[in-house]
Amino acid sequence: VPADAPGPPASHPPADHGHYFDDDPQVSSAPTSVELTLPDLSVSLSTDRGVFSRDRIDPGTKLLLIDAPALESPDGTLVDLGCGYGPIAVALAHRAPRAQIWAVDVNRRAVALAAANLAGHAGARAVHPDDVPSDLEVDEIWSNPPIRIGKPALHELLDTWHARLRPDGRMVLVVHRHLGADSLHRWLESTGRPTTRVASRMGYRLLEVRAE
Numbered sequence: 362v363p364a365d366a367p368g369p370p371a372s373h374p375p376a377d378h379g380h381y382f383d384d385d386p387q388v389s390s391a392p393t394s395v396e397l398t399l400p401d402l403s404v405s406l407s408t409d410r411g412v413f414s415r416d417r418i419d420p421g422t423k424l425l426l427i428d429a430p431a432l433e434s435p436d437g438t439l440v441d442l443g444c445g446y447g448p449i450a451v452a453l454a455h456r457a458p459r460a461q462i463w464a465v466d467v468n469r470r471a472v473a474l475a476a477a478n479l480a481g482h483a484g485a486r487a488v489h490p491d492d493v494p495s496d497l498e499v500d501e502i503w504s505n506p507p508i509r510i511g512k513p514a515l516h517e518l519l520d521t522w523h524a525r526l527r528p529d530g531r532m533v534l535v536v537h538r539h540l541g542a543d544s545l546h547r548w549l550e551s552t553g554r555p556t557t558r559v560a561s562r563m564g565y566r567l568l569e570v571r572a573e
């Protein structure tokens with residue numbers, strides 16, 4: 362197994378760190394950096410306490426960026442939903458330099474880090490969900506979604522964003538089976554969204570959810 366192979370899913374953050382999906386993490390700042398190393402990209406990203414997976418690129422995120430099918434709309438509008446410090450958005454910006462990219466997160470410290478990590482990518486911005494235009498239409502949503510917000514909130518989040526997809530659009534999600542990937546797949550199908558498991562490795566499922 363290569364040293365950088367995806368490992369088990371990230372564990373809960375220590376209790377005194379609060380939740381990584383807090384709007385404003387109370388934990389004190391301690392900026393650091395992690396390396397995002399992919400077959401097509403090597404870049405150092407700024408991270409901090411109080412954001413998801415601040416010490417390493419999350420293994421699920423890495424698997425998404427390595428195993429997912431190629432971008433379908435490199436000139437379109439792409440979203441990294443729940444961007445954290447922005448590894449997915451940065452990879453999308455690298456792979457699709459002409460795309461409009463929205464990196465979106467409720468955690469304002471994460472939004473600031475993602476904005477810094479996206480500096481230099483003219484078509485990319487990082488925003489809080491309140492700052493997403495209500496009429497935004499999207500070609501592709503890439504996400505390591507916030508499972509830990511709970512099923513009702515997750516379903517509402519996916520409903521909201523799925524509704525923004527253009528007719529040919531899709532979502533690409535990575536979820537570990539221990540975090541409910543297969544029940545999420547069943548829920549997506551049961552709500553009429555055509556969903557395919559496009560890859561499965563080390564317990565992670567990559568789900569492609571078509572707009573229609």
Ligand SMILES: C[S@@+](CC[C@H](N)C(=O)[O-])C[C@H]1O[C@@H](n2cnc3c(N)ncnc32)[C@H](O)[C@@H]1O
Nearest residue numbers: 381382413422443444445466467468505506507
């Ligand atoms: C599993 S983490 C993934 C972070 C990052 N994409 C990565 O791969 O390292 C999920 C992210 O979703 C964010 N989040 C939680 N609720 C959200 C919401 N309603 N809208 C947008 N992002 C949300 C969390 O703050 C967290 O950063």
